[in-house]
Amino acid sequence: MLEIDGLTKIYPTGDRALQGITLQLPRGQVLALIGPSGAGKSTLIRCVNRLVEPSGGAIRLNGTDLTRLGPAGLRRARRKLGMIFQEYALLERLTVMENVLSGRLGYVGFWASALRRFPQRDVDEAFRLLQRVGLEAFVDKRADALSGGQRQRVGIARALLQDPDVLLVDEPTASLDPKTARQIMRLITELAKERGLSAIINIHDVALAKAFAERVVGLRSGEIVFDGAPERLSTAVLTRIYGEEDWGEAAAPETRPTGGAPAATAARPVATVGSGAPR
Numbered sequence: 465m466l467e468i469d470g471l472t473k474i475y476p477t478g479d480r481a482l483q484g485i486t487l488q489l490p491r492g493q494v495l496a497l498i499g500p501s502g503a504g505k506s507t508l509i510r511c512v513n514r515l516v517e518p519s520g521g522a523i524r525l526n527g528t529d530l531t532r533l534g535p536a537g538l539r540r541a542r543r544k545l546g547m548i549f550q551e552y553a554l555l556e557r558l559t560v561m562e563n564v565l566s567g568r569l570g571y572v573g574f575w576a577s578a579l580r581r582f583p584q585r586d587v588d589e590a591f592r593l594l595q596r597v598g599l600e601a602f603v604d605k606r607a608d609a610l611s612g613g614q615r616q617r618v619g620i621a622r623a624l625l626q627d628p629d630v631l632l633v634d635e636p637t638a639s640l641d642p643k644t645a646r647q648i649m650r651l652i653t654e655l656a657k658e659r660g661l662s663a664i665i666n667i668h669d670v671a672l673a674k675a676f677a678e679r680v681v682g683l684r685s686g687e688i689v690f691d692g693a694p695e696r697l698s699t700a701v702l703t704r705i706y707g708e709e710d711w712g713e714a715a716a717p718e719t720r721p722t723g724g725a726p727a728a729t730a731a732r733p734v735a736t737v738g739s740g741a742p743r
């Protein structure tokens with residue numbers, strides 16, 4: 465269980481990127497984080513593993529407040545936070561297998577890590593994960609010879625080899641074509657379910673968020689302005705998150721209060737349907 469409590473971030477420039485974020489992420493839940501550019505999505509994800517230092521509030525992972533940990537405690541805690549990046553962050557000249565094994569660097573000792581020597585069980589598990597993400601034929605290929613989708617699969621296998629409790633996923637599909645983007649989102653969400661992992665996925669594509677996440681949190685100007693099921697992303701909600709726009713099929717049908725007058729936002733013609741294409 466990940467609990468974020470009153471999290472704030474003020475950058476040295478004075479930008480108030482997060483203004484008191486509170487949310488709980490139960491074990492096994494996949495949450496999509498949406499919101500306009502500059503809303504604070506990346507800052508939130510990066511505060512959780514302290515790539516960005518929070519200014520205030522608490523972030524508890526299984527009861528431990530990550531904001532209070534010193535370097536050794538933080539190193540241990542980060543093993544449980546698997547990070548998947550938009551730009552993959554692979555070691556270009558190393559092989560697929562070596563890249564995946566780098567997910568264990570937080571576990572092995574200094575010399576083993578410096579010499580990149582990993583126990584056989586880590587190698588076996590890395591191979592199993594590469595099979596699972598469909599890259600068993602690419603084990604010895606160099607990272608710089610892979611396509612974007614293949615690179616992201618390496619990133620996913622590397623994060624999972626860490627044996628994390630939570631996946632922090634920062635725009636995983638931003639550099640991918642629409643079909644590959646869906647395949648990667650499907651893979652991440654399936655693996656999270658198989659392994660009982662929670663995931664926070666920062667994603668720009670509302671249709672993908674709706675198709676694959678069970679919960680959506682909308683950020684605007686560093687505050688949560690929506691937290692609910694993807695089916696509730698109506699025109700009014702999308703406008704609250706992103707501002708005025710013709711949402712067309714991105715929006716769910718407006719909901720009306722039962723037994724009463726139509727909601728104010730539903731009184732005018734609004735866009736209908738659209739929960740994205742079937743998986």
Ligand SMILES: Nc1ncnc2c1ncn2[C@@H]1O[C@H](COP(=O)(O)OP(=O)(O)OP(=O)(O)O)[C@@H](O)[C@H]1O
Pocket residue numbers: 475476477479480481499500501502503504505506507508
């Ligand atoms: N290193 C930094 N120094 C100063 N301000 C920053 C820094 N990083 C982000 N910000 C500011 O913090 C706010 C939130 O930025 P953040 O990158 O978290 O938003 P985002 O929702 O992830 O945006 P995008 O979708 O464009 O990636 C913005 O106003 C941004 O300018």
